[in-house]
Amino acid sequence: MTIHREGTATITLTFVLLALLNGALFYWFPASPVLCWTVSGISLVLFLFIISFFRIPNRVLNQDEQLVIAPADGRVVVIEETVETEYFKDKRLQVSIFMSPANVHVNRNPISGEVKLSQYHAGKYLVAWHPKSSTENERHTVVIGNGRNEILVRQIAGALARRIVNYLKAGMQVKQNEEMGFIKFGSRVDIYLPIGTKVDVALQQNVKGGQTVIARLG
Numbered sequence: 192m193t194i195h196r197e198g199t200a201t202i203t204l205t206f207v208l209l210a211l212l213n214g215a216l217f218y219w220f221p222a223s224p225v226l227c228w229t230v231s232g233i234s235l236v237l238f239l240f241i242i243s244f245f246r247i248p249n250r251v252l253n254q255d256e257q258l259v260i261a262p263a264d265g266r267v268v269v270i271e272e273t274v275e276t277e278y279f280k281d282k283r284l285q286v287s288i289f290m291s292p293a294n295v296h297v298n299r300n301p302i303s304g305e306v307k308l309s310q311y312h313a314g315k316y317l318v319a320w321h322p323k324s325s326t327e328n329e330r331h332t333v334v335i336g337n338g339r340n341e342i343l344v345r346q347i348a349g350a351l352a353r354r355i356v357n358y359l360k361a362g363m364q365v366k367q368n369e370e371m372g373f374i375k376f377g378s379r380v381d382i383y384l385p386i387g388t389k390v391d392v393a394l395q396q397n398v399k400g401g402q403t404v405i406a407r408l409g
Contacts, residue, residue: 198245304337343383
């Protein structure tokens with residue numbers, strides 16, 4: 192396991208603040224060891240939890256150009272036909288993955304190909320499962336085309352996750368499972384597939400980014 196570079200500043204700041212807090216407690220309240228050690232224990236748990244947000248576990252990634260691989264860890268909360276209004280402007284099959292604070296937060300390219308669109312949108316911070324979060328929340332939309340299919344992936348911020356990072360630019364050639372971006376502290380990722388695509392996941396199924404097969408392309 193390694194720690195993602197997006198976590199460097201947050202982990203460092205958390206360590207400094209917790210160190211100052213605990214140092215102050217032991218300095219000003221030496222006669223209250225129970226209080227000091229209790230706060231120290233809570234601080235350690237909090238620090239380890241923050242580190243876990245930015246972990247990158249060692250995994251054997253699933254590579255197959257006929258497959259759409261999960262771009263994120265989490266739980267499948269939506270599988271439905273809907274109208275995608277930003278890029279395709281027609282009906283698509285939407286698969287949505289909810290990322291809890293306990294999930295790995297790295298986002299990966301579901302297929303290889305050329306980046307057709309990479310667009311950031313400011314917005315609200317509705318809870319990630321709100322029906323309008325896909326169109327009204329802060330979000331970043333990416334479309335990747337491989338000459339046969341185009342897949343849209345949308346990173347969506349939520350009530351807690353308020354920092355979306357995306358590394359892709361229009362015109363880039365990207366490979367399946369390379370890092371697409373990062374959502375700090377979880378939220379949701381939507382995938383829009385061509386109508387008729389065979390989906391290999393079910394509602395409420397837990398998936399792993401870079402490993403779980405979301406769908407099979409025709």
